[in-house]
Amino acid sequence: MAETTAHDEHQLLIGGKWVDASDGTYEIVNPATEAVVGNAPNAGAGDALAAAAAAKEAQPEWAAWSVDDRSALMREAAAAIRAKASELLPLVIAETGATATVGSRMQVPVAADRFERYARDPRGVLQTPLLPQPAQATPLAPGGIIGGMVNRQALGVVACITSYNFPMVNMAGKVAPALAAGNTVVVKPAPQDPLAIVELVRILDDVGFPPGVVNLVNGNTPTSSAALVDADDVDCVSFTGSTQVGVTIAEKAARRMKRTLLELGGKGACLVFDDADVKAAVGCIGSTWSFHSGQICTAPTRAVVHRSLFDQVRDGLVQMAGFLKVGDPTDTATVIGPVISAAQRARIEAHIETAKEDGGEIVLGGERPADLPVGYYVAPTLITGDNRMRVAREEIFGPVVTMIPFDEEEEGIAIANDSDFGLYDYVFSKDGARALRVAKRLQAGHVGINTAQRNHDAPFGGFKLSGVGRDGGDYGLLAYTEPQAIIWSS
Numbered sequence: 413m414a415e416t417t418a419h420d421e422h423q424l425l426i427g428g429k430w431v432d433a434s435d436g437t438y439e440i441v442n443p444a445t446e447a448v449v450g451n452a453p454n455a456g457a458g459d460a461l462a463a464a465a466a467a468k469e470a471q472p473e474w475a476a477w478s479v480d481d482r483s484a485l486m487r488e489a490a491a492a493i494r495a496k497a498s499e500l501l502p503l504v505i506a507e508t509g510a511t512a513t514v515g516s517r518m519q520v521p522v523a524a525d526r527f528e529r530y531a532r533d534p535r536g537v538l539q540t541p542l543l544p545q546p547a548q549a550t551p552l553a554p555g556g557i558i559g560g561m562v563n564r565q566a567l568g569v570v571a572c573i574t575s576y577n578f579p580m581v582n583m584a585g586k587v588a589p590a591l592a593a594g595n596t597v598v599v600k601p602a603p604q605d606p607l608a609i610v611e612l613v614r615i616l617d618d619v620g621f622p623p624g625v626v627n628l629v630n631g632n633t634p635t636s637s638a639a640l641v642d643a644d645d646v647d648c649v650s651f652t653g654s655t656q657v658g659v660t661i662a663e664k665a666a667r668r669m670k671r672t673l674l675e676l677g678g679k680g681a682c683l684v685f686d687d688a689d690v691k692a693a694v695g696c697i698g699s700t701w702s703f704h705s706g707q708i709c710t711a712p713t714r715a716v717v718h719r720s721l722f723d724q725v726r727d728g729l730v731q732m733a734g735f736l737k738v739g740d741p742t743d744t745a746t747v748i749g750p751v752i753s754a755a756q757r758a759r760i761e762a763h764i765e766t767a768k769e770d771g772g773e774i775v776l777g778g779e780r781p782a783d784l785p786v787g788y789y790v791a792p793t794l795i796t797g798d799n800r801m802r803v804a805r806e807e808i809f810g811p812v813v814t815m816i817p818f819d820e821e822e823e824g825i826a827i828a829n830d831s832d833f834g835l836y837d838y839v840f841s842k843d844g845a846r847a848l849r850v851a852k853r854l855q856a857g858h859v860g861i862n863t864a865q866r867n868h869d870a871p872f873g874g875f876k877l878s879g880v881g882r883d884g885g886d887y888g889l890l891a892y893t894e895p896q897a898i899i900w901s902s
Contacts, residue, residue: 419450419503421610424459424630427466428623434459438632440607443509443750444741444787452606455629460598460639463627467569467596468645470624475566475594479533486531486592488619493524496615500608502742504580507605509750509788511741514704523584523612529868530592530888537886538564538593538893544902557902564893566594567671568647571640574609575653576602576752577707577809583609586650586673587616587626589888595648596625598640602653603632604752641665648672648892655807655833655877662880673881673891675709675873677807678835681828682712683850685821686720688840689862693717694728696838696864697813701792702736702747706811709878710836712864714804715815716827722817726796729813730776733792738781750788751810757788760810763803764793772797772814799827807833821850829855834875838864857882 422437423430433453440449474482493500497520504510504519542560549555572586579601587597601609613628629636641649641664648671651661655676665672684693693715700711717725741749751757757780764778777793793812795803804814818824828837837856841847844861851859857874860866869885883891 419607421451421607422453424453424455424463425613425617425626425628426459426463427469427627428617433630435631440507440605441753442506443752446786446788449503449506450607452603452610452632453630455631455636457635457639460600460629460636461643461645463598463629464569464571464640464643464645466624467598467627470622471566471568471594471596474591474596474622474625477594479535482592482594483531483533485620486527486588489616489621490524490527490531492615492619493520493527493612496611497521497524500580500611503611504605504608505741507607508576508579509741509752510704511746511749512744513747515741518704519578519580519608523580526581526584526588529885530588534592534889537889542897547901553901558899559902560897560899563896563898564593564890565896567892567894568595569598569645570595570648570650570892571598571600571643571646573600573637573640573649573651573653574602576604577704579605580608580612582652583612585883585888586652589883590650590892591621591625593889593892595892596627598627598629598646600629600637600640603630606630638664641670644668646670650883650891651675655879658879671894673873673883674879675881675883676835676877676879677833678709678711678874678878679714679805679807679831679833680710680712680836680838680856681714681716681831681854682838683824683828683840683854684715684717684721684725685824685839685841685843685846686718687842688718688721689842690721690724690728692862693840694725694732696840696860697725698729698732698736699864700813701733701811705748705751705790707751707809709807709809710858710866712836712838713808713813714799714828714831715813716818716824717815718824719817719819722815726775726794726815729794729815733776733794736792738789738791739784748789748792748811751790752788754788756809757790760790760808760812763806763808763810764795764812766802767795767797767814770797770801770803772801772803775815777811799830805831821846825850825853829853832877835873835878836860
């Protein structure tokens with residue numbers, strides 16, 4: 413370990429005070445260079461419980477703040493994040509391996525956008541009227557015209573536990589709506605790249621969020637996360653990450669009926685019909701390689717392609733891969749950077765090996781780039797075969813695409829739905845009516861028709877093992893509140 417590091421963080425924010433983590437620090441490694449980026453605080457269970465208690469104590473007063481005052485603070489936070497974007501970007505690139513393009517467009521600015529989005533007045537979502545109803549007299553009460561409203565109350569304390577792929581964006585997407593709805597939060601980043609989130613929490617502290625409203629714990633073992641999930645002072649666990657961990661959280665939370673928002677794994681199918689725009693479909697499927705090296709749960713990792721276009725799409729993907737520079741994320745010409753760690757690279761490579769065992773053909777890639785001996789790089793990989801292959805069924809979280817042919821519409825839909833996951837699918841067809849009909853039959857929480865773009869006000873979440881609950885836009889406010897019916901008589 414170097415004597416000095418660029419980013420030496422050893423403190424947590426608990427109850428408005430920056431305090432040393434009980435278990436010291438650990439090193440954060442740059443996945444592109446394998447050099448140490450800095451040190452991160454290593455919290456223990458006691459730190460997590462103290463943070464939850466501080467959040468619990470602060471929540472009633474924060475919920476009592478006026479909507480205008482809370483919104484003003486959220487806008488200040490958004491402005492402060494934007495003001496520090498030039499400082500945050502190199503840090504995000506260094507610890508995540510995100511390319512300069514992804515970092516500058518998707519990592520830092522979107523975090524600021526989410527605070528700005530939830531600075532809007534939430535009362536139209538959190539307070540909604542019910543139509544009056546005439547009621548006859550009963551033994552319980554006299555008759556009358558019965559009015560009412562639905563008032564959504566803050567859940568209380570939200571433990572925000574995020575994944576490593578988009579650390580600032582994922583965390584902002586949890587913290588901002590939770591705070592806007594009147595909750596307090598305990599922030600728990602992924603252990604691989606927490607340094608930018610430490611800076612994000614420092615920004616929130618500096619702009620004046622009251623003590624205990626925003627708290628930070630971080631660690632390189634499951635200890636602090638497990639303590640938050642079990643803590644009596646935590647009312648909701650909002651988690652983005654693997655399905656395996658999500659299932660464990662759901663089991664533990666159920667013991668106390670603790671609310672959960674679980675955004676888990678994906679194995680997106682991209683259905684390409686015989687009348688599809690091949691260039692557009694190839695661009696969407698190839699984003700599995702070009703968008704953060706496939707480390708994104710919404711990636712179209714299963715290309716389910718009509719047999720009449722199969723060769724065209726395959727050849728188009730091979731051609732596309734030839735133009736995607738793999739290498740240094742700080743180079744603006746780089747399109748594919750490293751994956752997050754040596755362990756993740758080994759996991760991806762093990763998945764690729766199973767394709768050979770399962771009868772798949774590795775058309776492209778499947779190896780480490782020969783010119784990049786340092787860094788956790790995986791070449792863009794294309795595998796053809798059927799939907800029984802493990803690479804077609806298990807989330808890989810890397811630059812690996814599987815292609816599967818189909819002949820009839822019903823067969824294509826069946827292949828797309830034959831998955832334990834159901835987060836994000838795609839349909840490509842020039843027949844808009846057919847595309848919409850097929851989209852409605854796909855067992856996925858989100859379907860893109862002829863596009864890989866997102867609408868950030870749409871509900872986001874999954875079917876099946878892809879999770880429970882929805883966030884995004886107004887749905888983020890609903891996720892962190894409990895509906896309360898208030899009834900009155902004329």
